[in-house]
Amino acid sequence: MSTDESSLGRCPDCGESIPQAWLLVEYEKDDGTEGLWAECPVCEDVVAPE
Template sequence: MNTDESSLGRCPECGDQIPETWLLVEYEKDDGTQGIWAECPECDDVVAPEQ
């Protein structure tokens, strides 16, 4: 993996790091925190990355 890329977190399905370039949606949750959806380049699923 290219170490110059920032990570959004890990995929909850396969555990691989998800690069920022795979971000799909940013949104505000009901509790006021930020949520994100991204596509995992390894397993091709749309997931909420885990920190």
């Protein structure tokens, strides 16, 4: 098993990196771009990673 997890981005609340494994929802926005919702493993909030 690989320990190298890809990051979804950073939490806008606490700034910590959010690993791929914490992804909750992936969706397409009205403008055609991809949106994500993930749980931050540090502050435990559901956020849109930046």
